[in-house]
Amino acid sequence: MSNVIQYIIDGIALGAVYALAAVGIALIFGVLRLVNFAYGELITIAAYVLAVTSNWWLPLSLLAAVASSVALAVLTDRVAFKRLREAPPATTLVATFALSFALEAVWRLVFGVNGRSADVLGALNTTAISGAIDVRWVTIVEVVVGAALLSAIAIFLRRSTIGLQMRAAASDIRTARTLGVRADRVILSAFVLSGVLAAVVAMLLTAGSPLVTPTLGLEVTTFALVGVVVGGMDNLVTATLGGFVVGFVNAVLGDALGADLRVFLSSFTYLAVILVLLLRPGGLFASRRATGAERV
Amino acid sequence: MSEVATAVGLAVEGLEVAYGPVTVVRDLTLNVEPGEVVALVGANGAGKTTTLSAIMGLVPAKAGAIRLGDRSIAGFRPERVARAGIALVPEGRHLFPAMTVEENLKLGTIGRRSDDGLAEDRAWVEELFPAVRDFSGRRAGDLSGGQQQQVAIARALLARPDVLLLDEPSLGLAPKTVESVFEALTEIRRRGVTVLLVEQRAQLAIGFCDRTYVMAAGELRLTLTPKDAGDSARIVAAYFGS
Ligand SMILES: Nc1ncnc2c1ncn2[C@@H]1O[C@H](COP(=O)(O)OP(=O)(O)OP(=O)(O)O)[C@@H](O)[C@H]1O
Ligand SMILES: [Mg+2]
Numbered sequence: 165m166s167n168v169i170q171y172i173i174d175g176i177a178l179g180a181v182y183a184l185a186a187v188g189i190a191l192i193f194g195v196l197r198l199v200n201f202a203y204g205e206l207i208t209i210a211a212y213v214l215a216v217t218s219n220w221w222l223p224l225s226l227l228a229a230v231a232s233s234v235a236l237a238v239l240t241d242r243v244a245f246k247r248l249r250e251a252p253p254a255t256t257l258v259a260t261f262a263l264s265f266a267l268e269a270v271w272r273l274v275f276g277v278n279g280r281s282a283d284v285l286g287a288l289n290t291t292a293i294s295g296a297i298d299v300r301w302v303t304i305v306e307v308v309v310g311a312a313l314l315s316a317i318a319i320f321l322r323r324s325t326i327g328l329q330m331r332a333a334a335s336d337i338r339t340a341r342t343l344g345v346r347a348d349r350v351i352l353s354a355f356v357l358s359g360v361l362a363a364v365v366a367m368l369l370t371a372g373s374p375l376v377t378p379t380l381g382l383e384v385t386t387f388a389l390v391g392v393v394v395g396g397m398d399n400l401v402t403a404t405l406g407g408f409v410v411g412f413v414n415a416v417l418g419d420a421l422g423a424d425l426r427v428f429l430s431s432f433t434y435l436a437v438i439l440v441l442l443l444r445p446g447g448l449f450a451s452r453r454a455t456g457a458e459r460v
Numbered sequence: 461m462s463e464v465a466t467a468v469g470l471a472v473e474g475l476e477v478a479y480g481p482v483t484v485v486r487d488l489t490l491n492v493e494p495g496e497v498v499a500l501v502g503a504n505g506a507g508k509t510t511t512l513s514a515i516m517g518l519v520p521a522k523a524g525a526i527r528l529g530d531r532s533i534a535g536f537r538p539e540r541v542a543r544a545g546i547a548l549v550p551e552g553r554h555l556f557p558a559m560t561v562e563e564n565l566k567l568g569t570i571g572r573r574s575d576d577g578l579a580e581d582r583a584w585v586e587e588l589f590p591a592v593r594d595f596s597g598r599r600a601g602d603l604s605g606g607q608q609q610q611v612a613i614a615r616a617l618l619a620r621p622d623v624l625l626l627d628e629p630s631l632g633l634a635p636k637t638v639e640s641v642f643e644a645l646t647e648i649r650r651r652g653v654t655v656l657l658v659e660q661r662a663q664l665a666i667g668f669c670d671r672t673y674v675m676a677a678g679e680l681r682l683t684l685t686p687k688d689a690g691d692s693a694r695i696v697a698a699y700f701g702s
Contacts, residue, residue: 192619325566325570328563328566328567329567331559332559332567334558335556335557335558335559336554336556338518338538338554338557339550339554340567341518341537341538341539341542342516342518342538342539342542342547342548342550342572343540343542343547343567343568343571343615344539344542344543344570344571344572344619345539345567345570345618346539347537347539363700
């Protein structure tokens with residue numbers, strides 16, 4: 165019994181982190197119809213900045229991480245994606261792959277292949293509750309921060325004027341523009357938000373395990389993207405849920421599988437995804453979307 | 461209603477629009493004087509929607525001038541056209557279906573040049589279109605076609621445009637509802653908003669509008685006034701091929 169509770173707690177925590185990454189991906193998809201595979205590099209740069217600034221005053225280090233991923237998010241749009249606004253989806257997808265690999269090479273060159281330690285929030289990696297179940301502080305923080313940030317984004321999209329414009333753009337950008345919604349601003353907001361989310365994901369990940377490698381963000385993004393696809397790319401809520409589910413499954417499998425099977429973790433996750441998509445091609449939550457829910 | 465704004469006209473000169481290699485609007489010149497209500501009629505595929513889209517900046521014009529008052533707006537992006545003072549009620553309404561009526565209206569105010577008078581404008585459109593008030597908390601996609609059309613026009617008016625472009629506002633509506641749309645148009649005209657109306661029902665348009673342009677195969681063929689309403693049926697039929 166306590167095993168099951170342990171799995172669920174770990175699952176919710178990792179699910180929250182993946183849900184944040186999923187929102188970051190789905191926000192960009194919503195306004196641009198761009199599947200941003202390079203999203204992971206935003207997480208990676210934030211993690212490296214945490215590593216480099218780990219001896220700074222904590223708030224400053226966190227702020228630097230946010231600044232770096234936001235800057236990279238905006239820069240990738242300006243330099244690469246902006247020129248591809250009219251390009252077919254296959255082209256932009258390949259462009260995001262290329263960008264991701266190029267940036268990964270940059271990380272290798274600048275930070276080396278062996279990884280750096282981002283021991284900024286390491287204090288969280290200590291036991292909060294021990295006994296039959298074992299809860300680390302970072303687990304609690306992941307759940308709380310995840311829930312808080314997701315609620316904040318929901319409120320932002322519901323209540324703020326720019327949030328309303330982002331939802332309108334995601335639903336029908338042509339009509340939104342004829343009403344005076346500035347496409348540039350909405351897109352910029354989406355990239356900034358996705359950058360902030362990537363930085364938070366980096367903080368939570370490095371708090372749990374401080375080793376930063378050039379592929380850190382890539383791994384998370386691959387899974388989060390799987391979650392977004394499983395949830396349904398064109399709906400922010402279900403995409404987020406999809407991210408959560410993939411994180412949850414990942415953590416539970418990680419706990420449940422013995423150490424010898426854990427190396428196949430991603431295979432098991434992909435297997436689960438293939439099963440889901442075979443059974444529900446429109447995504448895990450397709451039925452709810454049939455009513456024409458808005459995308460963001 | 462109370463304040464009479466200075467009306468602003470719309471002029472299109474030598475407009476040419478193509479989709480890829482196919483030119484669908486050629487050498488189109490039309491003029492809507494400040495405060496006028498002018499109709500554009502023509503058969504399916506004549507190029508009416510394309511003309512409005514080009515004015516709105518949704519499709520690029522290959523040639524031609526577009527002027528709002530004395531300001532050239534050719535080449536503007538749609539959001540800039542909107543903010544310059546043109547609002548479009550598109551073919552098929554294009555509300556944001558998953559959003560509430562209220563949210564749709566709020567989006568209508570994004571293009572306003574000033575928030576002064578917003579409350580009055582809001583009261584005015586509510587008086588004009590009761591559905592806007594009665595269903596403000598509903599999902600726009602759940603309204604009937606007629607109610608959606610009311611919301612779409614209200615949304616456009618909340619931008620307080622100088623020029624209102626309407627693309628077949630009566631399409632698919634019951635006769636009674638069409639009547640109420642035209643009653644609303646009368647009020648809109650009284651307010652000094654310049655209107656360019658695309659309308660399939662030529663007879664209705666000719667009788668109602670200051671001038672009616674007849675368009676065929678991407679070109680203007682004929683200009684009619686209410687005086688022609690009597691014998692226009694035959695002429696128009698010729699161009700509609702019916
Ligand atoms: N996006 C597009 N791409 C290619 N061709 C188009 C496009 N939109 C319209 N056309 C073509 O341009 C021509 C004019 O179309 P348009 O929609 O402007 O006509 P319309 O007068 O509004 O017709 P309707 O009364 O049916 O609405 C048509 O031949 C149409 O097939
Ligand atoms: Mg049309």
